[in-house]
Amino acid sequence: MVNIIWILLTLIGIVFAMVNGTMEEVNEAIFKGASEAVTLCIGLISVLVFWLGIMRIAEEAGLLTKLSLLFRPIVNKIFPEVPKDHPAMGYILSNMMANLFGLGNAATPLGIKAMEELKELNGGKNEASRSMVTFLAVNTSSITLIPTTVIAIRMNYNASSPTDIVGPTLLATCCSAVGAILIDRWFYYRRSRKRKG
Amino acid sequence: MMEIVSIISLWFIPILIGFILLYGTFKRVPTYESFVEGGKEGIKIAFSIIPFLVGMLVAISIFRASGALDYFMNLVRPFLEAIGVPAEIAPLALIRPISGNAALGMTSDLIAAHGPDSFIGRLAAVLQGSTDTTFYVLTVYFGAVGIKKMGDALKVGLLADLVGIIAAIVVVVLVF
Numbered sequence: 001m002v003n004i005i006w007i008l009l010t011l012i013g014i015v016f017a018m019v020n021g022t023m024e025e026v027n028e029a030i031f032k033g034a035s036e037a038v039t040l041c042i043g044l045i046s047v048l049v050f051w052l053g054i055m056r057i058a059e060e061a062g063l064l065t066k067l068s069l070l071f072r073p074i075v076n077k078i079f080p081e082v083p084k085d086h087p088a089m090g091y092i093l094s095n096m097m098a099n100l101f102g103l104g105n106a107a108t109p110l111g112i113k114a115m116e117e118l119k120e121l122n123g124g125k126n127e128a129s130r131s132m133v134t135f136l137a138v139n140t141s142s143i144t145l146i147p148t149t150v151i152a153i154r155m156n157y158n159a160s161s162p163t164d165i166v167g168p169t170l171l172a173t174c175c176s177a178v179g180a181i182l183i184d185r186w187f188y189y190r191r192s193r194k195r196k197g
Numbered sequence: 198m199m200e201i202v203s204i205i206s207l208w209f210i211p212i213l214i215g216f217i218l219l220y221g222t223f224k225r226v227p228t229y230e231s232f233v234e235g236g237k238e239g240i241k242i243a244f245s246i247i248p249f250l251v252g253m254l255v256a257i258s259i260f261r262a263s264g265a266l267d268y269f270m271n272l273v274r275p276f277l278e279a280i281g282v283p284a285e286i287a288p289l290a291l292i293r294p295i296s297g298n299a300a301l302g303m304t305s306d307l308i309a310a311h312g313p314d315s316f317i318g319r320l321a322a323v324l325q326g327s328t329d330t331t332f333y334v335l336t337v338y339f340g341a342v343g344i345k346k347m348g349d350a351l352k353v354g355l356l357a358d359l360v361g362i363i364a365a366i367v368v369v370v371l372v373f
Contacts, residue, residue, distance in 0.1 A: 005351070006252065006253065006256050009256040009257060009259065009260040010255075010256045010259055010260070012260065012263075012265050013256070013259035013260040013261075013262070013263040013265050014259065014263065016263035016264055016265040016268065017259075017262075017263040017264075020263060020264045022262060022263050022264050025262040025263065025264075026259050026262050026263050028262065029255075029258035029259050029261065029262035029263075030255055030258065030259060032258060033251075033254040033255040033256075033257065033258030033259070034251050034254070034255050036254055036258070036298075037247065037250035037251040037253075037254040037255070038247060038250075038251065040250060040254075041243055041244070041246055041247045041250055042243075044243050044246075045239065045240060045243040047239075048239030048240070048242055048243050049236040049237075049239035049240060049243075050236070050239070051239070052235040052236060052238050052239040052242075053231075053232035053233065053234075053235040053236035053239065054214060054217055054218075054232065054235070055217075055235060056231045056232060056234055056235025056236075056238075057217055057218065057221040057226055057228050057231045057232055057235070058217045058220075058221070059235075060221065060224075060226045060231050061217070061220050061221040061223075061224040061226045062224060063217065063220060101209055106210070108337065109239060109242070111334070111338055112242055112337065112338055112341040112342065113238075115338045115339070115341065115342045115344070116341070116342045119342045119343075119344065126343055126344055126345040126346060127344065127345070127346040127348065128339065128344050128346060128347050128348040128350050132339075132344065132350065133348055133349055133350045133353055136334065136335060136338065136339075136350045136353070136354055137350075137353045137354055137357050139329065139334055139338070140294075140328070140329040140330075140331045140334050140354045140357055140358060141327075141328065141329070141357040141358070141360065141361050142329065144326055144327060147322075147325070147326025147327070149301065149325070149326075150304070150322045150323075150325050150326040153301075153304060153305050153308055153313075153322070154308065154313045154318075154322055156305075157308050157309060157312070157313040157318075158313065159313030159314055159318075160313075160314050162313070164319075165319055165322045165323050165326065167372070168319075168323050168365075168368045168369055168372045168373075169322075169323050169326040169327050169365075171364075171368045171372075172323055172327040172361065172364040172365040172367075172368045172369075173326075173327045173361070173364075175360065175361075175364035175367075175368070176327060176328065176357060176358075176360045176361030176364045176365075179357060179360030179361070179364070180353070180356075180357035180360065180361075183353055183356045183357055183360070184349075184353050184357075187349040187352065187353055188349075191348075191349065
């Protein structure tokens, strides 16, 4: 799936450049894209190191287990395949919390860590498990309370009340989170029916 | 409202860190050693996702720079407009799952051009705030832990984005 998308993006782009005469831009884009990606990763090192360090303390102190106990009823319904007090649950929840407060920088390390735990639960296979797909769906449409970046932009342009989008954003993300979970369920049932039939 | 929100976002991280450290000490966790151990893992992860991101970002950059992205956006735009997505918002809605930076740039553009308190400006802001860059999340999360077979993840993620976009439009129309 990724292979196809990756190749399609690249090849279609190159063919378009031939027809459109945008070869120069494409040449530039290749190297700019590559260096942008590396810059992004280097920038991630600091937050990854810091947050995974702090979260390791939280994990060893048993905070993540506490957190997952607190939200157990809801999250168990969403992730039925994850054992009740497994650390994966704690990381999933911390990731959701970070997203809730618009802390994208803190959310990424926690999300990666959650994926790692889920992979372990799946026997270390290089295949996405049901819980992983669910986690991804929930993550891309995660409930947001404080969209920090957007508020900052609105402040820049002198909005009369930069935060008046907080309510609508929360409402919209709640809808999309519910939608994501339903879509994920539907795909899961389709998959399991296919396997049986 | 404004003050409360900015105070929460200002205080949240330091308080959280302080709390975790105190709680860890209370539970007799070797805090500094644990921090370092966890941090080492962070370095490994950061380096392991570089190839995934380079591959994906180069492909997306080529696609965008060649003009292919604009072409496909023009193709889809009539359909989006038919279901009530304003023409100005359509490019943002399409690019949001693919490129976070491009989407952020477009959001700033729209807010600058139409004003932060205009319908378009608000819609752009809510859209930006309420969806995530599915391709980035997919590449980074699955790349970091070495997932090769993604199953339905991309389909589910993109459909969830679609729901998010529709939800954002409906909510903004209703609220403002």
